Amino acid sequence: MPLPTRVLWAERNFGSCTRVFAINTRHTWRYPLYSPPVTQNRLYNAYPALDTSYIKPKTYFGLGTTGHVESKHYSPKHNEVIEFLNSNFQFPRKTANAEELAIRCPKCRPRKGTYYTAIIRTDKGTFKCSDCQTVGLWYEYTRRFNDSELSKLFSTIESLGFRSNFSKPKEEIERYSTLMKDYPEVIKWFEKSKGLTQETLEIFKVGVAKYHNIDPSNSLREEFCITFPRYAPYYNHADQIEPDSQIVRIKAWSTESEETVAFDPPSTVTGLFGYDLVPHHGEEIILAGTEFDAMAAYQETKIPSTCLPHNSYQLSIEVLPLLERFSKIYLWFDDDVAGQDAAEKFAEKLGIERCLIVKSLNGQLDGPVNAQQALEAGKDLKEIIKSAKPLQHEQIIGFEWLRDSVYRELVNPDQVQGVQSIDLPGLNQVLKGHRRGELTIFTGTTGVGKTTVLSQLSLDYCKSGVNTLWGSFEIPNVRLAKKMLQQFAGKELTKENIKEFPIWAEKFQQLPMYFLKFFGSTELTKVTAAMEHAIYAFDVQHIIIDNLQFMLAEQARYHNDRWELQDRTVGTFRRIATERNVHITLVVHPKKDEREFLDINSIFGSAKVTQEADNVVILQRRITENGEIRYLDIKKNRFDGTLAAIPFEFDHESLKIRQLTKLDHDSRLKIRRKAH
Structure with a gap:
């Protein structure tokens, strides 16, 4: 194809690579020309036949809503x-x-x-x-x-057509805070239980409202909630310098169940709690874990305070621009393993040189672990924040820097073991928990239900605050999301109860769940680039790749190349899990095996697959006279070596698996033995 003699040109960043496109002015096609470093002069030197003198100002080439190309x-x-x-x-x-x-x-x-x-x-x-x-x-x-081009590689439930507007008129939402004075018992609860004054509630515009919640029977009901508004700046006219503030999202929190009932709208938007209190020329802010911590910190220190936008330790890219203006950011999270790990991660994300980490224990062995508990215990929050220190980023440190971390792990063994499964308590007894920094190999024969089990487990951990990225290379995202939504609701959303779909969808949309848009054979470099972006942008902690064979299909030129390609891929995932401190679950098909039960040698590929793994889980199936029994068979557990097979059955009503009790399991096996 001949190069055009007259072009429009555009520079675009793709991660660490910059690509220049030449666009034929007569025909709409693109031609990649040069890689970084790129300038107009270097473009001309590389392709002297090109006439780059004519550059159309501000020409858009699908670069998104904010990016555009301009002539110098x-x-x-x-x-x-x-x-x-x-x-x-x-x-x-x-x-x-x-x-x-x-x-x-x-x-x-x-x-x-x-x-x-x-x-x-x-x-x-x-x-x-x-x-x-x-x-x-x-x-x-x-x-x-x-x-970023990488942002186009992700989808969420919102992209599947779920509503993302306020559930009620904006005027009604803005009146939530004015209704608080009509509930003196709620104000008294804040004062007695949290140590927060009515003045603080009014400053942060805390309100009351009713939102749908899920009761223990998995039914929906309206519940009285405390509302915490998220604010974002906006500009009424083009030349305005100092912005006004507006409510962009509401968090509804139940005093009865002490949990978040809803985010309204459910989709993530740019906005922070208490952000309207920050002066335009403000240089410092406190970033706390919860709304209670933010209000406690502000009440005692008078430093503008906000909190993480979600229920989990996630600092999404949507709110990063709001924090860029500050030269000093206090990170005040729980003084335990999870909270301090998050503080260190966010300090690196926001810039180590401007972040100070606050430790509520302040060198003590016990006591309050966050700002709200410190307020309730009568501690001096001003003195606590004065002791905040920057993250140490030297490569060599002494034990004095590790002392507090060692103590936190000793007194919080449950956090060291990992996030516990609610649906499968037997898994906690064997693997002890879901830990970051590990690689799990998951396998089983075709049709045994690998995707069903993994979708439920990933949903289980996600509901506990584990930010999750799904890479489904075998099943389209819409089908996977449909399965997960119905597992979340605990029932099939058929025509009879389809009217419940909007409410369940909004509840599900509030989970920190993301999906890769890749499908079928995909190059490893593209997948890892998207994974790295998700870890940074969404603070992803768990990545599921389902499955390895579909992802690598038809990429090996020769038969023997498959082993090398697979080994290299597994090694790359192992490195990312370790270096980026995320848990990667990798689905691998087994070899053709006629035995009833598979073992660790049945996994397709070389020994490197299982050698690199921290955990190996095989989904087994046994047919009995009294029905089918399936097992989560843990064949490798690097954490403490415990191995066991957890029996379960599939519940067609809830579309979920249910762990069998020992009595149920033994009775089925006895019936089978009698038959023989």
Whole structure:
């Protein structure tokens, strides 16, 4: 195909690679030209036949809502600079010159002092940083905001057509906080149980409302709830510098069951609890684990405070732009294993140099583990926050830096063992829990129910706060999501009860569950790039790959190459699990085996597959005279060596598996022996 002699050109970042596309001005086709580092001069040097003198300003090539390509000669239109800064939550600040705004430098992040070290011209878009002396044009500034291609590789329940608007009129939602005064018993509960004053509740606009909840019989009912609003900045007009705030989401929390009943709307949106209290020129903020901790911290320290947007330790990319403006962020999570692990992870995500980790125990062996408990216990929260320290990032440390971590693991053995399964208590007795940093190999014969069991187990852990990524290479995401939704509801959503679908869908949508859009044979590099992005963007802790054979199908040129390809893939997943501290569950088909029960040597591939694994689980099936019995057969357990087979049966009504009691299991086997 001949190269065009007259082109439009566009630079686009793909992870660590930048690709330039030439677009024929007569025909709409693309031609990849060059990889990084890329400039217009290098493009011309590489392909001198190209005429790059004609560059159409601000031409869109499907780069998303915020990314766009501009010529270096392009001058922004009236108010375009301010509109762009506001839409990307850059919070510009006024200066003495009306045509200049103070912004954060797009290239440097000062360790001390203000982040607003750069000045940008509102008429030309040129910027200069007084700290690193970086000078740039408007097109260079806007390029850094191009949407990531990796974000297109994920889907959620929302993308399958689930509603994501408020369930009630906006005016009614905004009145929730004004209704609190009509419930003095609730205000008294906050004061006695949480140590929070009525003034604090009013400042954070805590309210009351009724939302649907799931009762113990798995039925839906309305329940009285406390509401915690999430706020986000918005701009009424194009040249507005200081934003107003608006409610973008509600968290409804039940005092009766002490759990989150609903997020309204269910989809994740950019917004944080208490964010409307942050002054426009504020430089510091407390990021706590829960709304109670955030309110306690603010009540005692008067430092603007917010909390994680979800119920789990997840700091999604949707809210990261709201935190970029701060030069100091206090991370105040539970002073236990899970909380401090999250604090360290988020400090790296937000920037170690601007994060301080708060420890509620403050060097003590016991006591309150978070801000709300410290308030209730009468501790001085100002003194606790003064003792906050940055994350140590030296490669060599002494035991004094490990002392607190060792103690936390000794007093929280349940957290070290991992997240417990609710549906299969027998699994907890054998594997002790679902732990990060491990690789589990899961196998079983065709039709034995591997995907059904894994979808239920992943849903089980996800409901306990384990952020989960599903990579289904054999079953389309819609079918998988349909199965999981019905398992979540505990019944088939048929025509008779389809009216319940919207409520169950909204409940399910609030889970931290994500899906890879890949299907069938997919290159390992594409899969791992998406996994790495999910770990960073969504704080994913559990990744399921179902299954290895479908993912690698037809990629080996020769028969013997299959073993090398599979070994390399398993080794890569092992490395990611260890280095990124995530649990990877990998489904692998077994070899053709006529035996009734498979063993660890029945797994398809070389010995490397099982050698790299921390756990090996085989789904077994036994036919008896009194029905079929299936087993989760744990053949390898690197954590403590315990091995066992857990009997279960499939419940057609709930579409879930149910663990058999010892009595049920033994009675079925006795009947079989009598028959012989």
